[in-house]
Amino acid sequence: MDVFEIQGGVRLNGSIRVNGSKNSALPLLAACLLTDQPITLSDVPELLDTSNMLRLIDELGCQRVDDKPDRASGMTFQTLDTTNHHARYDIVKTMRGSICVLGPLLAARGRARVAMPGGCAIGQRPVDLHLRGLEALGATIELDSGDIVATAPAGGLKGSRLFLGGAFGSTVLGTANVMSAATLAKGQTIIESAACEPEIVDLAKLLVQMGAKISGAGSPRITIQGVDSLSGAQHTVMPDRIEAGTFMCAAAITNSDITLENCPLDALMALTNTLQQVGVDIQPADQTDPMRLTARITSARVLQPAVITTQPHPGFPTDLQAQMIALLCIADGHSVVTEKIFPERFMHLAELQRMGAMVFRQGPTAIISGVRQLVGAPVMASDLRASACLVLAGLAAQGTTTIHRVYHLDRGYEKLEERLAALGAKIVRKTDPNQD
Ligand code: EPU
Numbered sequence: 557m558d559v560f561e562i563q564g565g566v567r568l569n570g571s572i573r574v575n576g577s578k579n580s581a582l583p584l585l586a587a588c589l590l591t592d593q594p595i596t597l598s599d600v601p602e603l604l605d606t607s608n609m610l611r612l613i614d615e616l617g618c619q620r621v622d623d624k625p626d627r628a629s630g631m632t633f634q635t636l637d638t639t640n641h642h643a644r645y646d647i648v649k650t651m652r653g654s655i656c657v658l659g660p661l662l663a664a665r666g667r668a669r670v671a672m673p674g675g676c677a678i679g680q681r682p683v684d685l686h687l688r689g690l691e692a693l694g695a696t697i698e699l700d701s702g703d704i705v706a707t708a709p710a711g712g713l714k715g716s717r718l719f720l721g722g723a724f725g726s727t728v729l730g731t732a733n734v735m736s737a738a739t740l741a742k743g744q745t746i747i748e749s750a751a752c753e754p755e756i757v758d759l760a761k762l763l764v765q766m767g768a769k770i771s772g773a774g775s776p777r778i779t780i781q782g783v784d785s786l787s788g789a790q791h792t793v794m795p796d797r798i799e800a801g802t803f804m805c806a807a808a809i810t811n812s813d814i815t816l817e818n819c820p821l822d823a824l825m826a827l828t829n830t831l832q833q834v835g836v837d838i839q840p841a842d843q844t845d846p847m848r849l850t851a852r853i854t855s856a857r858v859l860q861p862a863v864i865t866t867q868p869h870p871g872f873p874t875d876l877q878a879q880m881i882a883l884l885c886i887a888d889g890h891s892v893v894t895e896k897i898f899p900e901r902f903m904h905l906a907e908l909q910r911m912g913a914m915v916f917r918q919g920p921t922a923i924i925s926g927v928r929q930l931v932g933a934p935v936m937a938s939d940l941r942a943s944a945c946l947v948l949a950g951l952a953a954q955g956t957t958t959i960h961r962v963y964h965l966d967r968g969y970e971k972l973e974e975r976l977a978a979l980g981a982k983i984v985r986k987t988d989p990n991q992d
Pocket residue numbers: 578579580582653680681682683684685686687722723724725726727728729730751874875897898940941968
């Protein structure tokens with residue numbers, strides 16, 4: 557297994573392009589199962605999670621049909637075989653996002669068998685809301701040997717009005733599943749308490765291009781008028797707001813000056829507002845062309861503490877909570893961070909303590925007393941965003957930080973060490989001499 561070795565305390569400088577979004581690409585790839593026509597997707601990031609999703613849709617009969625040597629110029633997928641409707645546990649267990657094939661398979665093939673995803677390092681992750689939503693469209697759901705077995709009624713799925721809210725707000729992939737399934741249902745579907753995340757808007761854009769009739773995506777009420785079939789389309793995956801936010805935090809924690817190209821500032825207002833409050837300067841450099849948004853991040857002073865609560869979009873994203881905590885570890889005062897989406901998502905705190913951070917947990921809340929300097933140490937990555945938090949802490953720390961199990965990072969950040977190194981960071985990937 558690989559490790560990252562970071563020599564901290566180096567300022568970053570330069571420009572970097574934000575890649576296509578992982579959390580958008582997964583449901584977009586799953587949506588290719590809804591039609592037998594070709595779909596071309598540009599800017600699909602090269603990540604472990606997207607590779608797993610490509611493998612999964614390929615097993616389900618949707619193959620890559622272009623002959624382009626790289627992904628950058630777009631990949632074309634086409635469903636050529638509809639006989640297999642089983643997403644096996646072997647793949648699902650490596651990537652919880654596999655659940656987003658459930659809705660498209662059920663709608664297009666009338667049945668789906670998808671291994672039930674288990675829990676993960678960030679806590680329990682039930683799928684009851686996904687299932688309730690699909691049942692409201694007339695599906696019968698059973699559990700068999702750890703698999704969810706969903707069957708559409710004889711005449712196909714039927715539109716209905718349904719509520720997708722749960723104890724922790726709405727569900728992003730649940731909304732993606734139900735919205736995708738409803739495109740081919742008979743009649744109208746209204747999803748109340750739908751997730752408002754930008755990735756849902758991105759998925760709706762592709763579906764509309766494919767001929768779906770959807771309005772309201774991005775708001776808590778999405779209306780879908782079912783159609784008989786969907787066609788081919790071309791779409792560019794939206795920029796990854798969490799990757800952009802991670803780079804912003806990297807600039808802030810190292811007192812640096814960097815420029816982000818393809819930066820989705822509109823999708824990041826909760827983060828940019830908080831960063832500005834703690835003393836980071838964020839300047840939109842080019843607002844003229846929405847496809848070429850650029851932002852300049854500068855931070856040259858002592859950071860102020862903050863009080864943050866993670867919330868569904870447009871609130872502060874849970875996927876940036878760990879990175880923000882890394883930053884607050886060196887702020888001048890006490891910060892309070894409450895996690896309202898995944899209350900157990902605090903695996904990074906114990907590792908930050910190893911680097912000299914003063915962080916304490918009380919239930920779903922972390923209390924952070926800023927220290928002047930973090931100190932490099934060997935630490936263990938536990939999940940994707942916790943790993944990103946440790947990289948940020950390592951960039952700011954005095955001395956050497958070695959981060960073990962960086963495969964978690966490879967799930968969601970493309971060649972992170974190379975891209976940070978291009979900005980001047982002293983970070984290298986090595987093979988762990990004591991493999992675990
Ligand atoms: N929930 C339920 N029942 C459900 C589904 C969700 O109670 O049926 C709960 C969850 O346990 C959680 C809350 O609702 O407390 C929100 O979960 P959601 O379903 O929205 O999460 P998700 O769709 O499975 C996506 C992202 C996550 C991100 C969350 C929240 C993808 C592939 N994953 O997950 O991203 O944290 O939305 O924004 O899109 C990451 O990228 O590191 C990551 C974990």
